Amino acid sequence: MTAVAEPVSQSITRGEVVLRAEQVAKVYGGTHALRGVDFDVKAGEVTALIGENGAGKSTLMKILSGVEQASAGTVYLDGEPVSFSDSSEARERGVAIIHQELNLCQNLSIADNIFLARERTRGGMVDFSAQETEAARFLERLEEPLNPKTLVGDLRLGQQQLVEIAKALGEEARVLIMDEPTSALSHHEVQILFRVVRDLASRGVAIVYISHHLDECLEIADTGIVLRDGLVVASAAMKDVDLSWIVTNMVGREEGALYSPMAFDAGDTVLSIRDLVVADPDSPGRLAVNGVSLDLHEREVVGVFGLMGAGRTELLEALAGRNKVLSGQVLLDDEDLSNMAVSERIARGLILVPEDRQRDGLVSSLSVGANTALAAINDFVSRFFVSKAREREAVTEIGAQVRVKASGLDAPIGSLSGGNQQKVVISKALLTHPRVLVLDEPTRGIDVGAKADIFSLMAKQARVGCTVLFATSEAGEVLHASDRILVMARGVVVAELDPRKTTREELMALADTSSTPTKNEE
Amino acid sequence: MAQTATAAAEPTFADRLRKGILGDRTAGEFLMDQRAFVALIVLVIVFSLLSDAFLTPTNMILMTKHVAYNAILALGMLLVIVTGGIDLSVGSTVGLSGIVAGVMLQGWELSVFDTTAYPAVWVVVIISLAVGGLVGALNGWMITRFNVAPFIATLGTLYMARGAALLISDGATFPRLQGEAELGNTGFSFIGVERPLGIPTAIWIMVIFAMLIALLVTRTRFGRWLYATGGNERAAGLSGVPVASVKMRVYIISGVCAGMAGLIIASELTSAAPQTGQTFELNAIAAVVIGGASLSGGRGTVKGALIGAFVIGFLSDGLVLVGVSSFWQTVIKGLVIVLAVILDQGQERLKKARAAAQAAQSVRRELDARHAEASAKA
Structure with missing residues (x-):
């Protein structure tokens, strides 16, 4: 399947530092996203960058790839200090990035997207057939034989992610940064991607790999670097460490002290969800929530844990009336809400605190x-x-x-x-006197003190008779802030757990889609 | 049975033709995709039934000539709309470029040199087009440099260009632009009056502009960048597309197209009035939208914009021919525009609904299977 492996550059020796960050810091407004980070990327190696949400991984990668500029510190490429003013300058110097969010033009074909701004031209005109042949070769390498003329908007999310990867392959970069490249891929597709990554590394490409799936990092990376609160807290060769080493370093020791444990004294059933099915609003052919049934009781805090693409946001938004329900029921006190408008649901006591407060909340x-x-x-x-x-x-x-x-x-x-x-x-949500308070990632991008405030607020609401349902992708939060944990993966609830008898490793293992293949694979 | 087998093995000419035209669409979907063209055909049929004068070569050429300057405006507008912008200033630019041509043909008073210049027609044409390009550059500059919303920036130049045209002409019309032989500035009438090979020059210009812009849009890097910018500006920027320069260039092209339209009209009337071109921008936008472009950017074709311009032009000329009052014409034009967009939305919704329904069906099957399994266990 692989094309002939040629070294990208003759001068590269394996293990040589290609890209180095020294004391790199980044300040956004008043928040310090990075507080002096030292970081080496070596040729021919896969370096995993690990950390919780908000630890500064994506910020660091944006600086290395020229999307953003450091507030302080220096980035060296081949030992020479560089300061990329934008991503195309970084790309010209051989540093490419696969972004966490898909950066594709839905209205263009696969081939057009792969060669965007690097069009193959002949006599001033774009050489479409050459682009299509070459695009087909990249897709072949990823074992995804799509027609390169297909519109990206017609692909399912996982396929779009592969196009994004193919686009980066086409750049023949010396440093390839992959920020959550597998969030929408199936287990099988992840294995193919790993083969491609290993092939690239063997040809001397330096790879930075970021993923929430810790076992993926353990499997693919040579070196692991753990970031926490904008600082590098640990680094080690991956063959010397295990999952618990990563988790301990990711979370740090003050974790337990953050949130107060809750008294679980659940009352009657308030909200009851039956076989709920919700389409992905971004690609209607895909099902984000694929048959979820659950009961929520008075006075309890239920945490929904799941990784990116697990369907937690879509579930919560469907409860609030923002996503259309394809089938199933949402019963509040035996009244079906599933066809009501948002305002009717609020009037009946169900309100959502949305994930993106800038866009949807304020x-x-x-x-x-x-x-x-x-x-x-x-x-x-x-x-x-x-x-x-x-x-x-x-x-x-x-x-x-x-x-x-x-x-x-x-x-x-x-x-x-x-x-x-x-x-x-x-x-704003509390002023409507909710009976069921739904919060999507309520602590995204906020500091530790405010997190504790928000969790104690949720507990207080539950104690006065409200039902609280929240979703998060951070295992530490869900373990310490909920009375009951539901784990979602691939649009279904895969487990219901008691937080007092659950470990972080168990949670991670259950939520990891790459280790729980389901029959829904296409 | 045997008959169908042979048919499958050896597709008839009709089958192949069908496949070639329809692809894997049904006839209904094909008609829906080509609705602007279908609308044009329907217009031609209806009007030729209502009036004998409609479907004659003379009338067809005359109507196409009327369409020409709108089509040229629509071509420039198409590029702007594909990037997700809008250009409200083209109507005023039409007026300004005509006035600039008029002032030069009447005699350009250069007070610095204390003489009056009579530039040759080709110089006049180039300067008038450049003035159009300049208005476009001003739009592009405000939009890319100061992040002014395209609607507002071009609304501003709509007033400014109109005001400039009124200032230059002092509100008056420049008559008799045919020039004088002894001054060496004759020949302006070539653009709007003469008919090389029996076809008015305006139509030739439209065809040339359409071919150039179609080539630009479908065959060049710049064309890909246009659609990328309109489809997902952020992704385009991160991929290295020079988004600001792409936008700058589309507004300049739109301005030059408007300048050309202004020259055609001034030449046709052999006079230039500062009020010329009012509300032309709306006709251009309507043509682009009827042609299937999306105002949110990323979608639209040259063919569509041209057909849109023809639908609008044939509709108004046809209504005149059959004697519908001009007040009703305006109402009907409005209806057609809204109908085009409603159909467009309907098609999008249909696609989405079909995908969602398919998904729901497969889930229902799976859920049923799951229930059956559960009850079997119990």
Whole structure:
């Protein structure tokens, strides 16, 4: 299957440092994403970069590949200090990146995407047939014999990810950074990708591999480097370490102290989900949620754990009415919500705190107070007008309860830190007096203190009779903040666990799609 | 039985023709895909039934000549819309370029040199096109350098270009642009009046512009970059597409197209008025949209934009011919535009719904199997 393996460059010796970061730091607004990182990438080796969400992996990779510029520190390529002003400059110097989010043009064909901005031309015209032949060769290497003329928009997500990989292969880079390349791939496809990665490494390409799937990192990488809170905390040869070494270093020791354990005293069933099936809103042919049934009780906090693409966001959004339900029922007190509009569901006591607070949770042009009052504005209306006094009173009260730190209710929402913005989104949800509070990744991109605040808030809500359902991809959170854990993979609930009797390794193993192949494979 | 076997082994000519045209679409899907063209055919049939004068060579050439400048505007607009932008300034640019041509043909007063220049027609043409390109460059500059929304930036130049045309002409019309032999500036009428090989020059210009832009869009790197920019600007940028320069260039091309349209009209009327071209931008946008382009970018073809321009042109000329009042013409034109977009949305929704229904069906089967399995166990 593989094309003739030629060394990419004669001068490269295996093990030589190609790319080096020295004391690289990055500051976004007030948050330090990277706080002085040293990092070597060696030719012919696969280096795994490991860390929890928000540890700074993606930021570091964006700096190495020129997408972003470091606030301090130096990047060296072949021992020479470089500062890439954009990604095309990095690419010209042989540093390519496969981004975590797919960066493809849905309206173009596979071949067009692979050769975008590097078109093969003949006499000023694009040589389409040459591009198609070459694209077919890349796809062949990935054992995905698609027609290169197919529109990328017609492919399923996993295939799109392979196109993204084929695109990077076409660049013949000396340093190839792969940021979560397998999030939508099947077990079989991952194995093919690994063969390609090994082949590239044997030809002297330096590879940086980032993945949530820790066993993938153990399998493919020569060296592992663990990042935590913007610092390198450990590094070792992968053959000398095991999963628990990685996990211990990823999480650090203060983990246990963060969240308080909860008293599980569940009441009656409140929300009951029956055989729920939801299509992926981005590619309607694919099913994001594939037959989920579960019961949620009064006074409990249920954590849904799953990796990227497991279907947790789609499940939660379907509950809230943002995604269309293909079949199945959502019963709140025996009333079926599955065909109701978002506002009707909120009126009946089910509200979602969305994953992306910037895009879906906040109106950036409004003040803190106005954002908080948004969802419950009907409560403050008397005759035709919004009663400012009543609005202010309610907003002040909830703000104090949730402990939002803002200079005042009239402060612009953008002046708040990520954690406080998230508290505003939660306050907004709480003002509607929910019976079922659904939170999607409630702690994404916020600092440790605010995380603890948000978890204690969730526990408090549960204690006063609310039902709390939240989704996360961080094992530490789900273990310490929930009364009951549901593990999702490939659109189905694969396990229900008691957090007090579960270890992080068990969770990871269950959630890892590459180790739980299902019959749904195409 | 035997008959079908031979048919399968040896496809008849009709089968092959069918396959060649339809691919694996059904006839209905094919008609839906080609709806702009189907609409044009329907228009021609309906009007030729209603009026004997419609389907005559003379009338066809006349109508095509009317279509020409709209089609040229639509071609420039197409490029802009494919990148996800919009150019509202083209109508004003039509007026400005006509006035610039007019002022030069009437005698260009160069107060610095204290003389009046009478440039040759080819110089006039180049300068007028350059003025159009300049307006486009101003649009592109505001959009790429200051991140002004295309709608706003080109709305601004819509007013500015119109104002400039009024200032240059002092609100008056420049008549008699045919030039004088002793001044060496005759020949302007070639663009809008003369008919090389029996076909008006305007139609030749339209054909040349269409071929050049079709080549640009379908065969060059720049063409791929256009669609990439409109389809996913971020991905295009990260892949190394010079997004800002792509946008800059489409607005310049659109401006040059508008300049050409202005010259055609001024030559046809042998006079230039500062009000010429008002609301032309809307006709151009309508043509592009009827041709199946998406205002959110990434989708649209030269063929579609041309057909769109013909639908609009034939519709208005046809309605005049059969004696429909101009007020009703306006209403009907509006209806056609909205109908085109509704059909477009319907097609998209149909595709999505079909995919979702297929998925749901396969799941239902699987769930049923799962239930059966569970009950068998119990």
